[in-house]
Amino acid sequence: MDIKEELKKFQDKVNPELKVFFDKNIKDSKENNFITTEALKQVKKITLSGGKRLRPALMYWSYLGVGGQNRKEIIKTSISIELIHMFLLIHDDIIDNDSKRHGVETIHSRYNKIGKIIAKEKRDSVHFGNSMGIVVGDIVCALGNQVLFKSKFNAELVIKALDQLQSIIARVAVGEAQDVFIEHKRMASEKEVLDMYKNKTAKYTIEGPLHLGAILGGASDKLLNKISEFAVPVGIAFQIQDDILGIFGNEKKIGKPVGSDIREGKQTILVVRALKNASKKQKEVLNRLLGKKDISEVEIEEFRKIIRETEALDYSNILAQKLIKEGKEALHNIGFNKESEKTLLALADYMTQREI
Amino acid sequence: MDIKEELKKFQDKVNPELKVFFDKNIKDSKENNFITTEALKQVKKITLSGGKRLRPALMYWSYLGVGGQNRKEIIKTSISIELIHMFLLIHDDIIDNDSKRHGVETIHSRYNKIGKIIAKEKRDSVHFGNSMGIVVGDIVCALGNQVLFKSKFNAELVIKALDQLQSIIARVAVGEAQDVFIEHKRMASEKEVLDMYKNKTAKYTIEGPLHLGAILGGASDKLLNKISEFAVPVGIAFQIQDDILGIFGNEKKIGKPVGSDIREGKQTILVVRALKNASKKQKEVLNRLLGKKDISEVEIEEFRKIIRETEALDYSNILAQKLIKEGKEALHNIGFNKESEKTLLALADYMTQREI
Numbered sequence: 178m179d180i181k182e183e184l185k186k187f188q189d190k191v192n193p194e195l196k197v198f199f200d201k202n203i204k205d206s207k208e209n210n211f212i213t214t215e216a217l218k219q220v221k222k223i224t225l226s227g228g229k230r231l232r233p234a235l236m237y238w239s240y241l242g243v244g245g246q247n248r249k250e251i252i253k254t255s256i257s258i259e260l261i262h263m264f265l266l267i268h269d270d271i272i273d274n275d276s277k278r279h280g281v282e283t284i285h286s287r288y289n290k291i292g293k294i295i296a297k298e299k300r301d302s303v304h305f306g307n308s309m310g311i312v313v314g315d316i317v318c319a320l321g322n323q324v325l326f327k328s329k330f331n332a333e334l335v336i337k338a339l340d341q342l343q344s345i346i347a348r349v350a351v352g353e354a355q356d357v358f359i360e361h362k363r364m365a366s367e368k369e370v371l372d373m374y375k376n377k378t379a380k381y382t383i384e385g386p387l388h389l390g391a392i393l394g395g396a397s398d399k400l401l402n403k404i405s406e407f408a409v410p411v412g413i414a415f416q417i418q419d420d421i422l423g424i425f426g427n428e429k430k431i432g433k434p435v436g437s438d439i440r441e442g443k444q445t446i447l448v449v450r451a452l453k454n455a456s457k458k459q460k461e462v463l464n465r466l467l468g469k470k471d472i473s474e475v476e477i478e479e480f481r482k483i484i485r486e487t488e489a490l491d492y493s494n495i496l497a498q499k500l501i502k503e504g505k506e507a508l509h510n511i512g513f514n515k516e517s518e519k520t521l522l523a524l525a526d527y528m529t530q531r532e533i
Numbered sequence: 534m535d536i537k538e539e540l541k542k543f544q545d546k547v548n549p550e551l552k553v554f555f556d557k558n559i560k561d562s563k564e565n566n567f568i569t570t571e572a573l574k575q576v577k578k579i580t581l582s583g584g585k586r587l588r589p590a591l592m593y594w595s596y597l598g599v600g601g602q603n604r605k606e607i608i609k610t611s612i613s614i615e616l617i618h619m620f621l622l623i624h625d626d627i628i629d630n631d632s633k634r635h636g637v638e639t640i641h642s643r644y645n646k647i648g649k650i651i652a653k654e655k656r657d658s659v660h661f662g663n664s665m666g667i668v669v670g671d672i673v674c675a676l677g678n679q680v681l682f683k684s685k686f687n688a689e690l691v692i693k694a695l696d697q698l699q700s701i702i703a704r705v706a707v708g709e710a711q712d713v714f715i716e717h718k719r720m721a722s723e724k725e726v727l728d729m730y731k732n733k734t735a736k737y738t739i740e741g742p743l744h745l746g747a748i749l750g751g752a753s754d755k756l757l758n759k760i761s762e763f764a765v766p767v768g769i770a771f772q773i774q775d776d777i778l779g780i781f782g783n784e785k786k787i788g789k790p791v792g793s794d795i796r797e798g799k800q801t802i803l804v805v806r807a808l809k810n811a812s813k814k815q816k817e818v819l820n821r822l823l824g825k826k827d828i829s830e831v832e833i834e835e836f837r838k839i840i841r842e843t844e845a846l847d848y849s850n851i852l853a854q855k856l857i858k859e860g861k862e863a864l865h866n867i868g869f870n871k872e873s874e875k876t877l878l879a880l881a882d883y884m885t886q887r888e889i
């Protein structure tokens with residue numbers, strides 16, 4: 178199975194729904210207030226300029242996997258999780274000071290520029306941009322929730338799904354808080370990092386969407402637990418793999434400059450493990466290079482060497498492989514229909530494949 | 534009817550529910566992650582240190598007014614709108630750079646201090662505080678939504694109420710965006726200001742909670758429209774009255790230093806109207822004093838004099854009285870039961886009473 182092809186087919190179904198959604202809300206907002214119109218246009222542009230639609234796809238496949246029949250409605254409803262994702266990204270971009278998303282200006286960054294133009298006198302346009310980013314994120318959150326209410330699924334199931342969606346939001350926000358803490362302290366234990374991966378990636382990106390789809394397809398709580406046994410290990414493995422690629426991958430494959438994780442001083446599992454095993458001298462080098470904005474190619478290679486020598490790379494690889502194996506075994510126990518099981522198995526491989 | 538007494542009675546019923554809610558979530562979070570525990574404790578402290586519970590009270594009286602019978606359940610459910618209010622205040626406090634709320638440290642301000650302590654090296658702890666404020670607000674939003682799902686009302690009604698709640702959040706966020714724009718530009722038309730009042734105060738503080746209660750009590754869409762005819766004018770009048778007190782009221786009554794609206798450079802209806810009618814000289818004075826951090830008593834008096842001379846005070850008073858009259862007349866047409874009608878009438882008077 179060519180999973181990239183499958184994802185592409187799904188994107189072709191879900192992207193028009195996203196477009197319809199934004200166009201309707203942009204139109205409605207015009208009758209109301211131009212500020213929102215402008216903001217929603219920018220959110221639409223960011224959303225449609227990129228993204229794999231991984232979360233809606235998982236929701237879709239899980240729904241079909243437990244026997245759901247209404248393909249049209251689940252595709253329409255699956256944009257809710259993509260909108261929630263956009264809301265979180267809008268807030269995340271403020272937190273991370275990122276000015277681009279999918280190559281398009283982020284909300285806070287755009288309003289920072291607008292702020293410079295509209296102010297009569299000298300005002301703090303960074304704060305203006307951030308304020309607008311907070312508020313626009315909140316609007317997109319409300320709209321994402323609303324998509325779920327307005328779906329035509331049975332009211333009891335929708336409430337159960339909504340309850341789940343709020344847990345997902347609360348959980349990823351906890352993960353984000355952990356990340357903010359770790360990033361600020363520049364220090365973390367392996368347990369803290371893995372816990373953050375569980376909240377920020379595994380539960381949010383994999384388990385959450387699978388649960389949403391399964392709930393709308395009528396799955397029992399017991400089935401949801403089985404899904405978690407697949408989703409959580411695969412999600413953590415995905416994040417570990419991402420960390421490895423972030424330091425050892427090539428620019429073309431990972432879509433960001435080589436060494437940017439080092440430049441940002443990210444406390445990944447690799448770094449935490451390396452610091453634990455490092456000699457005093459190695460530790461000094463790691464700490465000197467972590468967060469160094471103008472790190473050179475030679476220094477990146479020096480950093481990689483220590484990650485290898487401290488066996489942090491081997492350790493992370495082994496851990497990821499163990500988790501993938503664990504997840505894949507659990508997948509067979511869920512009892513998804515054959516098509517969804519095949520797709521999710523291919524997806525688990527795709528997400529955690531080693532490209533170095 | 535002593536409306537303050539009625540509000541107090543309601544507070545005594547709803548505050549224990551808030552306490553139970555926070556204690557449960559603080560306990561649950563302990564099993565999960567200490568970061569959230571700490572944050573939720575602070576949110577609890579802020580929430581229980583003040584606030585009139587006006588929004589839950591409106592939800593409660595509206596529910597009873599349309600014939601709802603389950604008093605216990607509506608009180609439990611009404612904390613959802615108070616939690617949503619807290620979420621918005623947490624984000625609002627970041628936007629307004631406010632370090633205290635109900636005399637307690639705001640979330641971003643608290644984490645700003647924590648950030649200074651925990652960072653290994655010199656880091657941007659203001660940004661850390663704001664980041665945590667964004668994230669903690671998002672968590673409280675999700676929890677507030679969840680209270681509504683978990684209520685025991687009929688699922689169809691809960692979905693309708695939730696849909697309404699998301700519209701309320703989206704609407705107040707639009708109002709907040711308008712406010713951020715106006716505050717940043719330091720310039721607005723009367724129409725822009727009144728539109729912002731409609732979104733930020735009337736629809737959010739009055740109409741929204743009344744609609745939520747009425748929906749859960751089984752009200753028709755037609756009835757909701759009638760409620761709006763009461764809620765929107767009274768809400769705008771309340772805000773205008775608040776503006777008047779903000780400039781002419783005394784410190785004890787309004788709970789903030791005299792002239793703080795002038796010091797913050799707020800574009801209230803009074804200011805916008807005065808600027809419109811002012812002579813060139815008066816306009817110069819207004820613009821010079823607006824936003825002046827170290828404004829003196831004499832200057833405040835000078836400012837007030839111009840507000841009077843340009844007839845901005847009379848204009849605003851007349852507008853507020855007209856809106857209150859309009860709202861009160863509409864109240865009789867709703868057909869609430871006698872007790873709720875009496876309470877809401879007293880509340881409309883209380884909220885818009887002239888205390889200068």
